[in-house]
Amino acid sequence: MVEVNAIYVLVARELIKFFRERARLVSTLARPVIWLFLVGGGMSRLVTPGEGVSYMQFIFPGILGMTILFSSIFSSISIIWDKEFGLMKEILVAPVSRLSIVIGKALSGTIVSSIQSTIILMLFPLLGIKMGALSILYVLAIAFLLSFTISSLGIIIATFYESFESFSAIMNFIVMPMFFLSGAMYPVNKLPEILKYISQINPLTYGIDALKHAMFQSSSMVDFSLITDLFVLSVLSMIFVTIASFIFERKK
C-alpha cells in the first residue's frame, strides 16, 4: 500500500531543507566542477580517448554520474541524521506503510539529485559537446532513473548505521570505490580483470554508460547496450526499494 500524502510530504520536506541550505547546494555543485576542470583539464594533456573526443568531453558523463552519486547518497544517508535527532521515530510511528516511507525518501534524493545534475549538465556547451533538445531530454531522463537507483541503494546503506560518525566510512569505503569503478574516469574494459568484474555489479557503471549513449554518437565509448543499461537500473531500483522496505518493516 502506498500513501501519496506521506510520499509528497517527505519529498517536500527534503526540498524545503535543500533550498534553505544554500551552502549544501554550492558545495555539492563545487565538487563535480572542480573534478571536471582540474582533474579533467590536467589529464587531458596525457590521455586522448580518440575519435575526436577530448578527455574533458569523455569524462563529462562520469562527472554527471559523480554529481548524481554524491547528492543521491548524501540525501539518503540523511536518514542517519534523522535517527540521531529523532525525527525518524516520528515518521516510523505514523500510520504509513514502510514502502511509502522508502519511496518518499528515495524520491527525495532523486529530485534533489536531478536538480543538481541538470545544473551541471548545462555546462556542456563550454566543453564543445553538441547536444540537441532531444538528447538533453534523454540525458535528464537517465539522470532521473540513475538518481532513483542510487538513492534507494543509499537508504539500504543508511539502515546499517546509527550515528553520523559513520559518514566518512561510507564515503571512503562505498562512495569513492563506486565512483572509480564506474567508467567515470576511464573505460571499464581497460580495467584489470578483477576490478572489471566489480565494476559490473556497480549500478553507477550502467548509469554512466547510458549517459554516454545519450551524449555521444560514437559507439566505441560505451560498454553495454542502452537497453541493458536501462533494464539493469530499473530492476536494481525495484530490488533496492523492496529490500529497504523489508528492512524497515523488520523491528528490533
Added chain:
Amino acid sequence: MPIIEVKNLSKHFGAIAAIRDVSFEVEEGTIFGFLGPNGAGKTTTINILCTLINPTSGSAAIAGYDCTEDSSIVRKSIGIVFQDTTLDRDLTAYENLMLHAYLYNLKKSEMKDRIHDALHFVGLYDRKDDTIKKFSGGMKRRLEVARSMIHRPRILFLDEPTLGLDPQTRANLWEYIVDLPKKHNVTIFMTTHYMDEAEVCDRIAIIDRGSIIAGGTPEELKKTVGGDVIHIKTSDNTRARDELEQHFSLEVSEENGELYFTSSRGDACIPEIIQTLGKTVHSVRLQRPTLNDVFLNMTGKKIRDEKMSSSDTLKEDVRAYRRRFGRS
C-alpha cells in the same frame, strides 16, 4: 474492555532484561501513570506499545489490536511525545506540524484549522515561522504536545513530558494535559520522574528494574505507607527515641537532627507524645504521605536521588550535550 492491555510482557536487549513479565490494564478516558527510576523500563514499554520494537515475549494490545501483529491499525489510534525531541530542527514550527498532518493523512480542509488551534493552544502561534533551532527546550516540548494531538489520537503517550522544564512551564503544560481526557476523550499514558505530577493520575503503576512492584490509585498507594509521617525535634533525641520506642512500640528513624516515624492515627497521637516527652519537645510536624514516600517505601530509594549513579550522570550529560550541540 480496557483500551490498553499488557500481558506478561518481557523485552531483552542481549543479556539485559529491560522489562520482565509486566502486566497491566488501562481504562479508556483515564490518566495512567507509569513511575520508576532511571532505567526501570518505562521507555521500553512505551516503545513496544507504540509499535517501534517487538517484545521478546508476552503481548500488548491497544483497543483490542495487537501491537506486533496489527501495528498499522494501532499506529492510527495513538499519539506520542517521546522522551527525546523528535522535531525537525531545520523546519519551522508550522512546517513540523504540517509534516505531521500529512503523515497522518488529515483532510486538507481540516489541516490548517487544527494546526492553528494547536499553535494557539500552546501559545506558540506568533513563533510559528521560526525554525526549531531557535526554540528553547520548553517551547519544543509544548510544540510536541500540540503536535501529538493534531490527528486526535484515542491514546496519548507522554514519556516524561516535562523533563528539564522550569516549574512554571511544567505547571502550564499540565494544565493543558489534564484537560485533554475530557476535551478530546483521549486516554493518557504517561511516565514521569516528578512525583507531584503523578497526583493527576487516576491510576499508577510503579516499575523498578523491569518489574511492576505496585499499582493502584494515588490514594490507595499512599495508604500502603501505613499512615502519616510525624517529625519531632527534641533537645535529647536519643532519649526521646528510646521512650517513643518503648511506650508506643514504634519504629523511629532519625534524619537531619529530626526524629520521624509513621503512625496510622496521625494527629490523635500527637498529644500523647507531647505528654510523654514533656518539655524536651521543640517542634512537632505531621506530614500526609506523598507518592514520594510510597516510592521510598517500595524501593528503599528516592525516585530522584540527589546523587546520581555514574551511568545516570553520563546519560544526563549525553542528553545535555545533544540539547546543546545536536540541534544547534
